[in-house]
Amino acid sequence: MATNQELKQQHITSLYSHNPNVALVVEDQLYEVPCVVDDTTLALLVNLPPDYPEEPPVITVSPMGLRHPWIESDVIALDSIPSSWRTNLGKVVQDIRDEFTQRPPAKRTEPVNAEEGYGHRPPPPIPTNHTSTSPFVSKMASPALALTNAENSSIMSKKPEDIEELLSNDIAFELYFNSLERVTSMKTVQSELRSGNENLAHKNLSREPELLELRSQVKDLDDEYRTLLSQFEEKNRLQQEAFNRFSSSTLQTRLKASMYESDDLSESVAQSFLEGNIDHDAFVKQFRELRKVYHLRASKLERAQKVL
Numbered sequence: 378m379a380t381n382q383e384l385k386q387q388h389i390t391s392l393y394s395h396n397p398n399v400a401l402v403v404e405d406q407l408y409e410v411p412c413v414v415d416d417t418t419l420a421l422l423v424n425l426p427p428d429y430p431e432e433p434p435v436i437t438v439s440p441m442g443l444r445h446p447w448i449e450s451d452v453i454a455l456d457s458i459p460s461s462w463r464t465n466l467g468k469v470v471q472d473i474r475d476e477f478t479q480r481p482p483a484k485r486t487e488p489v490n491a492e493e494g495y496g497h498r499p500p501p502p503i504p505t506n507h508t509s510t511s512p513f514v515s516k517m518a519s520p521a522l523a524l525t526n527a528e529n530s531s532i533m534s535k536k537p538e539d540i541e542e543l544l545s546n547d548i549a550f551e552l553y554f555n556s557l558e559r560v561t562s563m564k565t566v567q568s569e570l571r572s573g574n575e576n577l578a579h580k581n582l583s584r585e586p587e588l589l590e591l592r593s594q595v596k597d598l599d600d601e602y603r604t605l606l607s608q609f610e611e612k613n614r615l616q617q618e619a620f621n622r623f624s625s626s627t628l629q630t631r632l633k634a635s636m637y638e639s640d641d642l643s644e645s646v647a648q649s650f651l652e653g654n655i656d657h658d659a660f661v662k663q664f665r666e667l668r669k670v671y672h673l674r675a676s677k678l679e680r681a682q683k684v685l
Contacts, residue, residue, distance in 0.1 A: 391467030402573040414481040443482035639671035
């Protein structure tokens with residue numbers, strides 16, 4: 378036969394399998410399940426008591442102050458849910474999410490029309506004895522603070538003078554109110570949430586040196602990247618300039634300019650000969666060499682143009 382701890386682990390496993398994005402707050406005790414309703418994300422806080430599953434879980438809704446037939450003072454009324462928390466905790470939470478998706482909770486400041494939204498569940502009945510008409514019972518049995526059977530029995534068992542004492546003495550009323558199971562459960566959940574938040578904060582703070590070291594490493598890598606990028610861009614620019622110097626269009630342009638230069642020089646030598654500045658032998662030698670270079674360059678340019 379499975380132990381309570383084994384059964385508890387089975388329920389926790391079902392919680393993860395039936396619901397996405399389950400967040401662990403306190404190990405084996407407190408879990409947060411997001412519930413997207415319209416454009417708002419609610420949080421279902423599932424608190425498992427030490428003796429679970431012998432004791433029922435406490436499922437609270439955040440943010441506080443929501444109205445729904447399944448919600449009583451920000452706590453889910455488990456008797457309203459089709460699934461049983463004793464057999465499958467994950468299915469219970471899934472049913473809550475599905476219910477809230479189909480019939481979203483409303484804020485207490487917003488009026489809820491039972492015919493247009495969801496049916497209103499009346500508060501539990503109050504036994505019809507002589508104390509049921511006392512102002513204390515009426516005060517505690519209002520729809521906003523619907524009594525559970527245990528709370529109702531606790532009030533009904535009190536003597537009239539005890540009830541009068543609670544009504545007339547604020548300190549006595551406060552002590553009695555804080556002794557109610559739902560109130561103590563809420564305070565336990567709040568304490569565990571606070572403890573979980575503190576633990577998470579300490580965990581985050583403990584990783585600060587590691588994060589600072591990683592940030593420093595990222596900065597060094599970024600500086601190295603920028604330096605290498607600058608060097609690459611400079612080398613790439615020089616490479617492009619080198620490619621441009623030996624491109625076909627550049628070579629043709631330079632060859633054409635050299636050809637024209639040889640032609641101009643040969644014409645200049647011919648003009649000097651006509652003007653008598655050079656003798657016949659010098660003219661023939663210089664003119665022949667320049668024209669030879671001119672025709673060689675012209676031939677190369679013609680072949681290059683045909684190829685390209």
